[in-house]
Structure formats: structure tokens, C-alpha cells
Amino acid sequence: MAKQRLSVVVTRRLPEPVETRLAELFDVTLRDDDTQMSREDLLQTVQTANVLVTNLNDRIDSEVIAACGPQLKLIANYGAGVDHIEVEEARAKGITVTNTPGVMTEDTADMAMALVLAVTRRIPEGLAQMERGKWEGWSPSAMLGGRIRGRKLGILGLGRIGRALAHRARAFGMEIHYHNRRRVHPGIEEQLQATYWESLDQMLARMDVLSINCPHTPATYHLVNARRLKLMKPDAVIVNTSRGEVVDEAALARALKAQEIGGAGLDVYEGGEEMAAELRSLGNVVMLPHMGSATLEGRIEMGEKVMLNIRTFEDGHRPPDVVLPEML
Template identity: 40%
Template sequence: MTAAQPARPVIVLSRRLPPATEAELTGQYTVITNTDDTPLPAAELVSRCDRNRAVALVVTPTDRLSAETISTLPDSLRLIATFSVGYDHIDIAAAKARGLTVTNTPGVLTDATADIALLLILGAARRASEGEREIRSASWTGWRPTHMMGTHLGGRRLGILGMGRIGQAVAVRARAFGMEIHYHNRSRLPPDQEQGAVFHPTADSLLTVSDVLSLHCPATAETTGFLDRDRIERLPPGAIVVNTARGAVVNDADLITALRSGRLAAAGLDVFAGEPDLHPDYRGLSNTFLLPHLGSATVETRVAMGACVIDSIQSDLSGRSPTNAL
């Protein structure tokens, strides 16, 4: 005999969400939370959905939903909502084959992530990590004319790989620092969105003019390991690399070699392959400005992301197609 569906729809959360989001969900649904807030094995997520006859599973980029995992999800499940704009951690084709709706949280984290990209550009260019370490270690000996000279951004060429919402928001901010904007995208933007930016039909063409390269492309089979030794060699000597996209688009060993040798001046990184277990050599480099995946980490943005998740659940359970369905 098939188990009866609970009176209130059950939502399983893989991680803790902002309090306002959890409170609103709890007011409408039976919510199974991850009280420890540590990443759960895929088998445990499946088990929680199965035991509780869940209709929706809310995941984050720390959860890997492979085709095999998706094939074992219970028939009660209707929706997978990821608390992120990226969705490379979910096998979308497998989910659709199971008849599952998958949603993300686009748009609402554009400004917060663009702000972090500019923070990384400034931090890397002006050697902020080195300076802070001098202050904290009490090793600063005072001002001197040649002390810790960095790179002035005015007049520098910013290359944006991936001119979507976030890339365009970075361009707006960078123009305020007097930077010249270049970009590569799968298709050229209309003039009102380009705002005078120079389009490059190939990524290799963009690299040759990028005094600062800011990565904003998704992690796909084509972009995984994109920034390798050969492509680094196409950048101008002393270029700066910034990544707020996905760690997988960078070949860590090749980037570290270029930073160590001085081929690149610096790197500002907010995302890493295998995070939180990033390549240990990054920590020992003085010319890296490193952040722990803070792109969307403002109260306002995370609450807005939660609202996207709630809306997708409400829409799906009421028979409407969520506006942010993939």
C-alpha cells in the first residue's frame, strides 16, 4: 500500500537558509531542515526526501545531484530548487527525464557579485592582502616612496569573459574607475547594452588585450580548465586575473605557476575548484587576494534568493510553471 501524502507539503532543505526564508517556508509547509548545516551525502538527501514524502528539495552548490542520485529520488518529488544562480551541480537532463522541475535564483545576486568582482580587482591590483598582513603582523616599518606599489586601474583594459547580467554590472562599475571595457560572449550585445564596450568574436582575441581578465562564464564541458598555460600566455605580461564564476574554469596549477613566476601580476579569487579544499599553494602566494565564495553574501541578496526559491515552490505546487525554471 502506498504511504499517504502528508497533509502539508514537505520541503527538504539541504542547508540552513536565511531565517526569514525558513520562517516563511515553515509557515506554509512542513520543512525538514539540516540543523547541523554541513553538506549531506547525496544518499542522505534522497533518504530524507523518501522518508518524508517530500514534494520539493532545496539544494545549494555544495550538493552534487548526479544522474544516478536523481534516478533514486522518490516519486513524490516534483521540484528541485537550487539556492544559487549556477546549476552545474545538478544533472538537468536527468532531472527533466524524471519529470522534475529545476529552478535557480537568477537576477537577484547580480549587484552583490559584481561588487565582489570589483573588490577582487582592486584588492589584487593594489596588493591589499600583502598590506593587511603587514599591519596585522606588526611588520610595517612606515611609509616610503617605493613601498608596495601596485597597479593603477585607470586606462587599463578590462576583459570580461561572459557578458551576462553580472558581466555587464562589472562593466558599469569598472567604467567609474576609468577602465576600457572589452568582452567576449557567445553573441554580441545590442549597442544599448554594450555601452561602448569592444566586442571580441573569440576568447583568444579578448585575452590578448586583457590587462585585467574577469571571468563570468558558467562551468561547462567547454569552459572547464579554460584558463590554462596556453591561454595565460596570450594575456599581456603582468596581467591580473579575477574569478567570481566557478573554480573549475581555471587550471589551478597553471595559474599558480604564472603567479609564482611573475608572468601574471596578481589574481583575485572568490571561487575555487573543490572548495573549500582549494589548492594549498594559493595560500602561500603574496600576490593572491582570496575570498571564501562571498559573491552573493549580503543579507539583502540572500533574502532575495530565498524569495526566488519560495516563489518557485509556490508556483510549482499551484500548477504554474515557475518563472525561473531551467
């Protein structure tokens, strides 16, 4: 007698190769269009599915966990960040949570470096000038940006992505500094020629560029707040490819508007459309639509990790990417 296949529900469209393989392996329910599953559908789905494949737009809070039927045993998140999932409550109900770490390291580091260059060299401003047909020819004083060679890069969170960014920044001649919950191994510091700062405040006051690469947790919420923004140099640049909640976005907007810091490159956001509109109105901000990990290769690799976690779980073994509360 053939083994009954797991019922797997995916809350958002995934790349076609991932969806095709999911359909081959499981009894999968896919989205018909590229829209997020509604709250009502989500609450109904968790009452019947064996596995829920979520993404960062799904709010898996206490209400959703409480609605989960006894058959739902795995939440396989399509992405590394799990701050949208109540992991401890899920585990207390016997539900395993997995994620897809390490897949988007290189892609996100590429984007962080691109934002450093875009802000310091004013690339979007130049592009907009050309698109509007406003270029009046070369001038010695036109579109002057800043040279990044020799600038101090402070990395907030020297994990996989932070280290990948450090390698790129060193190739551009930047000095590498970092702040972490824990100091990394001396061998890593030596390889990156990185200087550790135990005090985040002291590091911020001395950096030319700050790159935020730490996850969003209760401990990192608004870690870069109004007080810390005032510590930074007036020509300093902030780049955030991690999570919008790490920065007090309203305080950042005020500092940028008052020219208390030089500029920002953002791929993630805390606030809604009103705050985004305020940021878009500022000339010293480069904004991207959360595309740091948006490569076809990366998205397929994320799907492969999701499927490996599900198949390992189906076989009765611990999935390789189980999220534990102490990791958060």
C-alpha cells in the same frame, strides 16, 4: 478539507527569515546545524520529499536522480548555478528544476570590483603588514601597486553580472572589452562603451585585467587553460567570481608561481585543499571563501525566489525560474 502541504526538505541552513517563512508555508524539514546533508541522507530524502531545496554543495547526479521517488517533482536550487545538478536527467524523470537568477548580480559585481582593486593595489599585503605590526612608516617606494584608470578590463561573459561589473569599472576609468558566445545588442555596447572580441585569444593577449563572469558548462570547462594563460601580459590580473572550473587551476598556479601573469583575485575554486594551500602560499594571489553573493539582503532575496518557485509549482503553474537544458 484543508489542502495537504507540500513536504519540503532543505539540505543546508538558510537565513532565519527564510526558514521562518518556509515553515509557515510548507511542511518543511530544516537542518539543525549549518552542515551539509550527507550523501546517505540525501539519497533517503529524495525517496519521500515532494520538493528538495538544494545548494551548490549538493551533487545531484545520476545516482540521486535514480533514487528519487515518484512523489519528488521539484528541485528548487538555492542559487543561480546548476552545474551540480543533472538537469536533463531530472527532466526526463518528470522533475522540474528551478534556480534563483538575477538576485546576486549587484553583490557579485561589487566583489569582482573589490578583487580588482585588492590585487592591483596590494590591499591584503598592506593589511597583513599592519596586523603584524611590521609597518615602518611611509616610503616613496613601499607597497607600490598599479593604477587601474586607463587599464583594459576584459570581461569573459557579459551577462547580468558582467554588465554590472562593466558599469563599476567604467566609473573607475577602465576600458571595457568583452567576449561572449554571442555579441550583445549594440545598444548595450554603446551604453557600456564596450568593445567586442570574437576571438578570446586575441582579447586575452591585450587585456590588463580579465574578469571571469561566465557560468560553468561543458563548453566553458577550462576555457582559460595553460595555453591561453601564456597569451596574457606578464603583469595581467585574473579575477574569478564565477566558477572555479572555468580556469585550469593547476595551470594558473604554475603561471602565478613563475610570475608569467601579475596576480589573481579568486572567490571560487576548482581543486581541493592541496591546491588551495599552494595558491595561498603565493604572494600575488588574493583568496576569498566564495563570498561574492554573501550579503544578508541577497541571501533573503534568494530564499524569496525559492519560495515563489515552490508556491507557483504548488498552484499548478510553471515556476518563473525553470531551468531548461538549452539554457546550459
